[in-house]
Amino acid sequence: MTPLLEVRGLSRAFGGVQAVDDVGFTLDRGRLLALIGPNGAGKTTCFNIINGQLAPDRGSIRFAGREIVGLAPHRIWRLGVGRTFQITATYPSMTVCENVQMALLSHHRRLYSFRGRAAAQYRDEALDLLARVDMAEQEDRACSVLAYGDLKRVELAVALANAPSLLLMDEPTAGMSPRERLELMRLTAAIVSERDIAVLFTEHDMDVVFRHADHILVLDRGKLIAGGAPEAVRSDPRVRAVYLGSEADAGA
Amino acid sequence: MNDLGFYLVQALTGLSSASALFLVASGLSIIFGVTRVVNFAHGSFYMLGAYIAYTFVERLGGALGFWAAVLLAGVAVGAIGVVVELLILRRVYQAPELFQLVATFGVILVIQDLALLTWGAEDLFGPAAPGLEGTVNILGTRLPEYDLALIALSLVVLGALTLLFHRTRWGTLVRAATEDREMVGALGVNQSWLFTGTFFLGSMLAGLGGAAQLPKGGADLLMDFNILAAVFVVVVVGGMGSIPGAFLAAVLISELGAFGILVIPQSTLVLMFVVMAVVLIFRPWGLLGRPEAPGQHGQVGPPEPPLRPPGPRLRAAGLLLLAVLLALPAFADDFTLVLAVEIAIMALFAASLHFAMGPGGMVSFGHAAFFGGGAYAAALLVKYAGSPMEVALLFAPAMAGVLALLFGWFCVRLTGVYLAMLTLAFAQVGWSIVFQWGEVTGGDDGILGIWPSEWASNRLAFYYLSMLASAGGILALQYVLHSPFGYAMRACRDSVVRSASIGIDVRRQQWFAFAFSGALAGLAGGLFVFSKGSVFPDEMSIPRSFDALIMVLLGGVKTVLGPLAGAVTFTWLQDEIGRLEYWRFVLGALIIAIVVAFPQGIAGFLRARLGPWFGVREMEA
Structure with missing residues (x-):
């Protein structure tokens, strides 16, 4: 079976800095x-x-067997790749529910439609998604007034709107309290198993990483220096060296 | 060889005409970089520089006196800039985005009339610079000596500015503020003096530019708008905030003018636009500019509350307004009806611009391109195809929409103030085409005798027709705003990255939204032609674009009712004051007063006071 995501030889430099250097991995x-x-x-x-x-400067990314390097973000999304951002990106002038409805309108290809009020379309679907991330009670609030942890959950609901098979989550728990972090990751893990999707995430909180990841890749100065199951990575001396022992120990 | 001399002189002529452009553009660029104010009045400062220098030259006399007059004019204009900054702009820095534009527009009007009052309506011929009246012989072709002086002046200014920005503490602060305003504030720099100082320098450069070109071009009352489009092009091509960029672009544009005129006369504006389009496609932030930090211009100030359907009281108020408009002919005289028609058309025009620049986040400084485009489309169809009014009124928005698709394709590649300035440049191209293509468009004489069909030719019928079409257009804009298309457009404004990552093709969405807005502006233009019976290039000019901009901003860009409030206020004021001799001064002063009194716009002010009663929900704290 081909893996869902297959990354090979990915490289990208900014000026003289090799930000990503020959990175490759697969994800099921x-x-x-x-x-x-x-x-x-x-x-x-x-x-x-x-x-x-x-x-990228070089490299290949195959998603569900199809090369996606060179495709614009909105096309990659249509193939089934959802995304949340390190600094949340939502629509501040819309309500929580409308944020999710926007993604649903796009999913149902209604972006160029002049028909009907947008706020009345796919509302039930949006409320279902919001209920899944426990945000249904706040559906009518403006996104600009939400607490940061709540915004992260709204983003998750938005990312799920097109029933993606891959979720990219950049620091999903940044800015959250320790309890919120574990709750969000528990929620994410539950969604992964019930929808059979894959998640690729970055994270600074080692506690979150070692508790929830099935597999861990360690990047340092653009290169992959280690990869494997949490236990293997935890005891890898190169990883310890990169983190100077401190953070890796904190997760232990 | 004689040919060589000719081309050399042509190149030097280009360089010398670059000097005024460079001085004015660098001033605009510096002011924008630090204060984020697009100073529309910059052309007026340039004009004042020429007039003031004229007066000083007369008083002082002699070679020394001439150059002293040029310098003094620069300093005097710099001081005027400081007065404008201290008295007006300082009060509105906290206002929503671009609101300062309205204030600077008021300044334009005031300065126009002050100049008229002081120096009269006649064009003033510039005195020759003593000692530089002659020409030099370059390989057999003659070049005025003063041209060489202008070239030297721009090089001196370029050098001085480079030293100022790289060798002095103040210059370093200006550069730092241009890159990151918050950071400089956080470092404890007194921002208000930095702003005032920047205004002095920027205004002085504009004044110097006007003063220095006095021997070549003299001084007249049209200088302010005449230079503005070219200056915007230079600033955009060079890169906002970059002095070397402004120099490079000024030289590029001027050389292009100098040589382009040999190949295709009367084409310099079009050539300028071609260069700008090419530069912006390959370098969207200008030759030496840097990308704007995201969000710098999309959403300034607090985010707006979510769109809600109008509450019952607001609907009732709307219906009441419609009822009043329906009944108006029963108790109003003809003059009032004509004014009401004009207000309705302007309200549609303003609403179309608001659609693009408010919820769409695409500020257009050149929306008159589509208003005038629709007007000319209708007029030309009637004139050459003998089409009836009904067809022409459909043709107007269609053609304006096509025009907006054409211009928009370039414009949506940019954001913020770059986009805005590009629209102005495009509008200026449109204006120059209708102005210069006399055989078809009638040029300056316009197209006359475009009257409504028989049934609509009496005042009452036309009143109802234009009310119906304007109200219909405004309601259509409202309806679309609430539709999925309008939501997707607003989504692109709110967050580009989020929109791209939920499958929205941001550029295409904005492109179509821009075209839709242009089409509705075209409908307003079509109605306008039949209400006046004629069309002139003025309908595509910068002042016409600014009218719409002022209406939207005066009303309040963050409120849906803003453009209506703005159109009523502005058109009515213009009509009331227009009969006065110095109406520009009065109107300008009034606009400035409104800006200072209602920094949220008129509708924004009303919303805060009356909103709760109408069921308009404010943001939760």
């Missing part, structure tokens, strides 16, 4: 893959290349 449905590494290791660059925001 039903799995949570964590991409970790110190600040500036190239995690977000990797993400931006996979969802089409950035063009």
Whole structure:
């Protein structure tokens, strides 16, 4: 069986800095893959290349057997790749529910439709998704007034709107309290198993990573230096060296 | 060889005409970089520089006196810039995006009339610069000596600015503020003095530019708008905030003018636009500019509350307004009806612009291109095809929409102020085409005798027709705003990355939205032609574009009712004051007063006061 996501030889430089250097990995449905590494290791660059925001200098990305390098972000999304951002990106001038409805309107190809009020379309579907991330009670609030943790959950609901088979989550728990973090990751893991989708996420909180990831990749200065199951990565001396022992120990 | 001399002189002539452009553009660029104010009045400062220098030259006399007059004019204009900054702009820096534009537009009007009052309506011929009256012989072709002086002046200014920005603490602060305003504030720099100083420098450069070209071009009352389009092009091509960029672009545009005129006369504006289009496709932020930080211009200030359908009281108020408009002919005289028609057409025009620049986030400084485009489309169809009014009124929005598709294809590649300035440049191209293509468009004489069909030719019928069409257009814009298409457009404004990552093709969405807005502006233009019976290039000019912009901003860009409030206020004021001798001064002063009194716009102010009663929900705290 071909893996859902197959990345090979991905490289990208900014000026003289090799931000991503020959990165390759595969990801199957039903799995949570964590991409970790110190600040500036190239995690977000990797993400931006996979969802089409950035063009790689070299390399191939196959999604469900199809090459997606060179496709614009909105086309990659149509193939079934959802995305959440390190700094949440929602529509501040819309309500929580409308944010999800927007994604549903796009999914149902109604973006150029002049018919009917947008706020009345796919509302039930949107409320279902919001209920799944526990945000249904706040559906009528403006996104601009939400707490940060709640915004992250709205983003998750938005990302699920087109029934993606792959979710890219860039620091899904940044800015959340420790309890919220574990709750969000538990929720994500539950969604992964009930929908049989794959998640690729980056994360600074080692506790979250080692508790929830099935597989961990460690990036340092653009290169993959280790990869494997959490236990193997935890005891890998190279990883310990990169984190100077401190953060890896904190997760232990 | 004689040919060589000719081309050399042509090149030097180009360089010398680059000097005024460079001085004015660099001033505009510096002011924008630090304060984020697009100073529409910059052309007026340029004009004032020429007039003030004229007066000083007369008083002082002599070679020394001439150059002293040029310098003094620069300093005087710089001081005027400081007065404008201290008295007006400082009060509205916190206002929603672009609101300062309205204030600078008021300044344009005031300066126009002050100049008229002081120096009279006659064009003033510039005095020759003493000692530089002659020409030099370059390989057999003659070049005025003063041209060489202008070239030297722009090089001196370029050098001085480079030193100022790289060798002084103040210059370093200006550069830092251009790159990251918040950071400079956080570092404890006194921002208000930085802003005032920047205004002095920028205005002085504009004044210097006007003063220095006095011997070549003299001084007249049209200088302010005449230079504005070219200056915007230079700033956009060079890159906002970049002095070397402004220099490079000014030289490029001027050389193009100098040589282009040999190949295709009367084509310099079109050539300028071609260069700009090419540059912007390959370098969207200009030759030496840098990308705008995202969100710098999309959403400034607090985000707006979600769109809600109008509450019952608001609907009732709307119906009441419609009823009043229906009944108006029963108790109003003809003059009032004509004014009401004009207000309705302007309200549609303003609403179409608001659609693009408010919820669409695409600010257009050149929406008159589509208003005038629709007007000319209707007039030309009637004139050459003998078409009836009904067909022409459908043709107008269709053609304006096509025009907006054409211009929009370039414009949506840019954002923020770059987009805005590009629209202005396009509008200027449209204007120059109808102005210069006399055989078809009648040029300056316009197209006359475009009257409504028989049934609509009496005042009452036309009143109802234009009310119906304008109200219909405004309601259509409202309806589309609530439709999926309108939501998707707003989504692109709110967050480009989010929109792309939920499958929205942001450029295409904005492109079509821009075209839709243009089409509705074209409908307003079509109605306008039949209400006046004629059309002139004025309908595509910069002042016409600014009218719409002022209406939207005056009303309040963040409120849906804003353009209506703005159109009523502005058109009515213009009509009331237009009969006065110095109406520009009065109107300008009034606009400035409104800006200072209602920084949220008129509708924004009303919304805050009356909104709750009408069931308009405000943001939760």
